[in-house]
Amino acid sequence: MxxxxxxxxxxxxxxxxxxxxxxxxxxxxxxxxxxxxxxxxxxxxxxxxxxxxxxxxxxxxxxxxxxxxxxxxxxxxxxxxxxxxxxxxGLTQDWVVAIIGVGNLGRALAGYGGFASRGFRVAGLLDADEAIVGQEISGMTVEHTDRLEDVIADHGVSIAVIATPAAAAQGVCDRVVAAGVTSVLNFAPVVLSVPDGVDVRKVDLSIELQILAFHEQRKAGGPDDYAPLASGDAPPGATQYVEAVEA
Amino acid sequence: MxxxxxxxxxxxxxxxxxxxxxxxxxxxxxxxxxxxxxxxxxxxxxxxxxxxxxxxxxxxxxxxxxxxxxxxxxxxxxxxxxxxxxxxxGLTQDWVVAIIGVGNLGRALAGYGGFASRGFRVAGLLDADEAIVGQEISGMTVEHTDRLEDVIADHGVSIAVIATPAAAAQGVCDRVVAAGVTSVLNFAPVVLSVPDGVDVRKVDLSIELQILAFHEQRKAGGPDDYAPLASGDAPPGATQYVEAVEA
DNA sequence: GGCACTTTGTGCGCGTATTCACAAAGGCTT
DNA sequence: AAGCCTTTGTGAATACGCGCACAAAGTGCC
Incomplete structure (x- = not known):
């Protein structure tokens, strides 16, 4: 594995x-x-x-x-x-970044000032959707993901930012890794599998919210409020998961 | 503190x-x-x-x-x-979320499907910019931050998502906390100061990239590549890696 | 030049997290 | 029903991170 x-x-x-x-x-x-x-x-x-x-x-x-x-x-x-x-x-050198997936999030990332200000240069925006390819976003023209390998090679991309839908992420990841990229910043809600030597960092908005919800639940009802799993607690699938008792 | x-x-x-x-x-x-x-x-x-x-x-x-x-x-x-x-x-109950700051990132968050799918309901989009207030985004009308306290009270907001520019974040944070919110998800690149009992989680795109850059540098040049502070290595005085100003 | 004051750098103890490795427990086959 | 096989749950060992507290080191006043 x-x-x-x-x-x-x-x-x-x-x-x-x-x-x-x-x-x-x-x-x-x-x-x-x-x-x-x-x-x-x-x-x-x-x-x-x-x-x-x-x-x-x-x-x-x-x-x-x-x-x-x-x-x-x-x-x-x-x-x-x-x-x-x-x-x-390593910020005294420039890092070339490609953003793959130009949906809402990709667009936001393309326009994010915090990148450029720290030596990260966005050299390519790519998307698989023909309706998006060709659009001009933050001064860059969106290219088709067919050209992924070319863009990486031509610009010397060393960091790939994946902002595609979850289903496409692993495929894109495999391609950028095959093209020589060894650092990936993943916004797609999936666990990416990569070979040794490749670094993946994940940013997951929904996970952060879930962690907050956990603590909020604690605070709201006190440590013992845990919806005590009453009869109306309708577990999924009709199976009654009652008496969840812990040691 | x-x-x-x-x-x-x-x-x-x-x-x-x-x-x-x-x-x-x-x-x-x-x-x-x-x-x-x-x-x-x-x-x-x-x-x-x-x-x-x-x-x-x-x-x-x-x-x-x-x-x-x-x-x-x-x-x-x-x-x-x-x-x-x-x-x-705590995902068996609904959590009401307000997004403050409807720039590129706020817009992306408003449209992010991963929220709704896990019991997080976005009940308000707020921005201080008159040009943005009134716009319809993802089926919601952007309200003015003047109404922040009202929105929180009216909808029972329990989680605030801050996606404002850095300079505005602490102020917004203070207001949502004063209004009773005890969970904050912060996308602004600042360290928020909050009273005890309030949880803050931070998502920082630029920090993730910097961490990747660190490891990439390691890999690229090997453990000893560290530009060994040679003579041309621009000691402090000729500052060029500055600027900043994010979000 | 000496002394008092400030602030760094770090040794140490403590709690948490991770991983291994194995006994206990359950299912399935005969 | 007995025995084999799979997989869980966890004790124990190790590694890691954090923060206190203090000695070492430097400044500046007199």
């Missing part, structure tokens, strides 16, 4: 940065650029941690993985830190 | 389900409904785990938190499991 949605990237004992830290670096970076725009030159771990919504010890430990870029008694130089984090994340 | 983006919900030693498990339940649920549609009646932990992209032992342990709903030697009854997970997640 080749599916590895959640690969641990730190198998090697090299100077690997913990995955949890990597996930927070972009948050720090955003907070730092905000400070930079306001002309702040140095910042303490306490201040930056507050801006990023994390514990200050965690922030310091995270930054320590990049090397020692702070000055005791003073704090961190904002500009320097911005540079170091950008470099670590 | 009130910011608690990452609250641990299991402070109480009650029958709490681990957060990591909660986050996976929606994935299992999706895989199960897929099986259900294909007429599969029972499924083993091995099969379901493969479909969900996780380890089978983890799946079994996750499900064990809901109680013991499997049959040794056979597996799990799909329909039964769908019901139990749905109930646990």
């Amino acid at each position: 080749t599916s590895r949605q959640n690969r641990n990237h730190r198998d090697r004992a090299d100077r690997g940065i913990p995955e949890a830290t990597v996930a927070r670096l972009p948050v720090y970076l955003r907070a730092l650029t905000g400070l930079q725009e306001r002309g702040v030159a140095t910042v303490s771990s306490e201040e930056l941690a507050a801006a990023a919504g994390v514990n200050s010890a965690k922030l310091r430990k995270d930054l320590s993985h990049l090397g020692s870029y702070g000055t005791r008694g003073v704090g961190y130089e904002v500009e320097y830190l911005v540079y170091q984090i950008s470099r670590e994340l | 009130t910011s608690r983006q990452n609250r641990n919900h299991r402070d109480r030693a009650d029958r709490g389900i681990p957060e990591a498990t909660v986050a996976r339940l929606p994935v299992y649920l999706r895989a199960l409904t897929g099986l259900q549609e294909r007429g599969v009646a029972t499924v083993s932990s091995e099969e379901l785990a493969a479909a969900a992209g996780v380890n089978s032992a983890k799946l079994r342990k996750d499900l064990s938190h809901l109680g013991s709903y499997g049959t040794r030697g056979v597996g799990y009854e799909v329909e039964y499991l769908v019901y139990q997970i749905s109930r646990e997640l």
